[in-house]
Amino acid sequence: MRKIQFFDTTLRDGEQTPGVNFNTNEKVQIALQLEKWGIDTIEAGFPIASPGDFEAVQAIAKVATKMTVAGLARCQKKDIDRAYEALKDAKHSQLHVFLATSDVHMKYKLKMTREEVLDSIKEHVSYGKERFDKVQFSPEDATRTDKEFLLKAVQTAIDAGATIINVPDTVGYSNPTEYGALFAYLIENIQSEEEIIFSSHCHDDLGMATANALAAIENGAKRVEGAINGIGERAGNTALEEVAVALHIRKDFYECESNIVLSETKRTSDIVARLSGFAVPKNKAVIGGNAYAHESGIHQDGVLKNPETYEIITPQLVGVHTNSLPLGKLSGRHAFVTKMAELGYELSEEEVKNLFKKFKELADKKKQITDEDLIALQADEVRRSEETYKLKTVQLQYVSNGYQGAVVSIEDDNQEVHTASAIGAGSIQAIYNSIDQIFNQQPRLVDYEITALTSGEDAQAEVHVSIECEATKERINGIGVDFDVLQASAEAYTQASAILKEKGERK
Ligand code: KIV
Numbered sequence: 001m002r003k004i005q006f007f008d009t010t011l012r013d014g015e016q017t018p019g020v021n022f023n024t025n026e027k028v029q030i031a032l033q034l035e036k037w038g039i040d041t042i043e044a045g046f047p048i049a050s051p052g053d054f055e056a057v058q059a060i061a062k063v064a065t066k067m068t069v070a071g072l073a074r075c076q077k078k079d080i081d082r083a084y085e086a087l088k089d090a091k092h093s094q095l096h097v098f099l100a101t102s103d104v105h106m107k108y109k110l111k112m113t114r115e116e117v118l119d120s121i122k123e124h125v126s127y128g129k130e131r132f133d134k135v136q137f138s139p140e141d142a143t144r145t146d147k148e149f150l151l152k153a154v155q156t157a158i159d160a161g162a163t164i165i166n167v168p169d170t171v172g173y174s175n176p177t178e179y180g181a182l183f184a185y186l187i188e189n190i191q192s193e194e195e196i197i198f199s200s201h202c203h204d205d206l207g208m209a210t211a212n213a214l215a216a217i218e219n220g221a222k223r224v225e226g227a228i229n230g231i232g233e234r235a236g237n238t239a240l241e242e243v244a245v246a247l248h249i250r251k252d253f254y255e256c257e258s259n260i261v262l263s264e265t266k267r268t269s270d271i272v273a274r275l276s277g278f279a280v281p282k283n284k285a286v287i288g289g290n291a292y293a294h295e296s297g298i299h300q301d302g303v304l305k306n307p308e309t310y311e312i313i314t315p316q317l318v319g320v321h322t323n324s325l326p327l328g329k330l331s332g333r334h335a336f337v338t339k340m341a342e343l344g345y346e347l348s349e350e351e352v353k354n355l356f357k358k359f360k361e362l363a364d365k366k367k368q369i370t371d372e373d374l375i376a377l378q379a380d381e382v383r384r385s386e387e388t389y390k391l392k393t394v395q396l397q398y399v400s401n402g403y404q405g406a407v408v409s410i411e412d413d414n415q416e417v418h419t420a421s422a423i424g425a426g427s428i429q430a431i432y433n434s435i436d437q438i439f440n441q442q443p444r445l446v447d448y449e450i451t452a453l454t455s456g457e458d459a460q461a462e463v464h465v466s467i468e469c470e471a472t473k474e475r476i477n478g479i480g481v482d483f484d485v486l487q488a489s490a491e492a493y494t495q496a497s498a499i500l501k502e503k504g505e506r507k
């Protein structure tokens, strides 16, 4: 069995998904879950891109214990210095430096000749190698690069000290036959005394990102890059959960293994979906809501007789709990604790006390408490414990001509309660205007989305907001979950406003 390393770029390429912005707290939560999932290397961000990216890479470098933390850099010394600064507290760190090698990129984007590109690779990989033990080089747009020149660029990077070569299909142009052959060609033709790890990095523009990654593995790649739920620039990246499960289910064919803990897959996907605000399509492979549902009578009959007739992946393998009985108003503490343990939560006495109280409050309003409700309840509790500002009360009153008045109270970390009232052309605007008064700031609301956590009229609402600071143009996300849509909306906006305030105070 060959060991395949998993490199996760959810927080870097994944965050390049239009509309996705994680704050540092959210990035740390995702990183810790990725570590549990068994990721070998996490690309925590692009440190020179923004102060927020730098801060997040630094925060992840401090908390990661097992996985290597990587930072992205262009072929520029200031990028490499910034990555070094951000990663200096990491137990295991890695630099990821890239430069485009295709004719179209060199001519129009970089305005550099082939010789200049080779010189830059040599100079910057060597500069990186003086600061990092592990340097990965990516020839951007590799799959549209002239093959002989690609080999020269890769060899230059290896000679300058790179030990990991990532081969990006930057625009999702390749197909499995071609992409696999490219790995075979490079592996066959490079010269190196040291072992060189080849890595795939695919985009899904033609819907072939997972197939291409698997073709690379078949042809000698020992590392796969991608993002959870396949998020990423344009059509997204290789969905790492698909590769992990494909390698497991088709071990007979690929003869590979990895460090991925498959039973943590659904939880990892859920946290990324929740914090990115990008719901997983129902028909998505491996983790979609319908991936384990059987609709046709013939299929249902077959599955009842023997699941293997139509199920190649069991839901349990990836941590999907299908046949679990929902809890309700009459469920006791024991049933609650057992169910939480089934979902993978080891709770302290104190946590059980708090969560069970919240569970009972929810059960008073909602007939059936599903796994999704419990996962959201737990996530909400973790989030609240980290919050410095806590929403206490929201009151609304109809004014006239469609206007609403709101009175909002928020407690700060010194337990001082701040109250403000405002009117607005609708309930949400009135609430948000009041919150703006409390924080004494006026961000622009750039995104507001509500989703129902489960089906049914009594589903809890999950609200995502994204606000933008007028001065810095920095975007901050907030999430709120509640049975009441207005309460969830207020929670989400309070969370984002508090982060914005704290960032402003730190500057
Ligand atoms: O798609 C790409 O080329 C990239 C590189 C930075 C590796 O994301």
Ligand code: ZN
Pocket (backbone or CB within 6 Å): 013, 168, 170, 201, 203, 233
């Ligand atoms: Zn990419």
